[in-house]
Amino acid sequence: MKRISLVVILALAIAVSGCASMSDTQKRSLGGGAIGATAGGIIGSMSGNFGWGAAIGAAAGLAGGFIYDQHEKSKENAYKEGYKAGQDSSKKSQ
Numbered sequence: 001m002k003r004i005s006l007v008v009i010l011a012l013a014i015a016v017s018g019c020a021s022m023s024d025t026q027k028r029s030l031g032g033g034a035i036g037a038t039a040g041g042i043i044g045s046m047s048g049n050f051g052w053g054a055a056i057g058a059a060a061g062l063a064g065g066f067i068y069d070q071h072e073k074s075k076e077n078a079y080k081e082g083y084k085a086g087q088d089s090s091k092k093s094q
Contacts, residue, residue: 025066029065029066035061
C-alpha cells in the first residue's frame with residue numbers, strides 16, 4: 001500500500017510541475033481536452049466503443065477549453081481598456 005501511495009504522489013508531483021511553464025491557453029485547452037476525453041470515454045464505454053467516445057470527447061473538450069480561453073482573454077482586455085479610459089478621463093478633469 002505504501003508503494004502505491006508513493007507512486008501516486010510522485011505521478012501527481014510530476015504532472016503538476018510539468019504544467020508550470022505552460023501558457024494559460026495551453027492549460028485551459030489541455031484541461032478541457034482531458035475532461036472531455038474522460039467524459040467521452042465513460043459515455044463511449046456505456047455505448048460499447050470507448051475509443052471513439054474518448055476521441056470525440058477530447059476534441060470537443062479541447063475546442064471548449066480554447067473557446068473559454070478566448071472568452072477570458074476578451075474579458076481581461078475589456079477590463080484593461082476600461083481602466084485605462086478611466087485613468088485618462090481623470091487626468092483630463094484635473
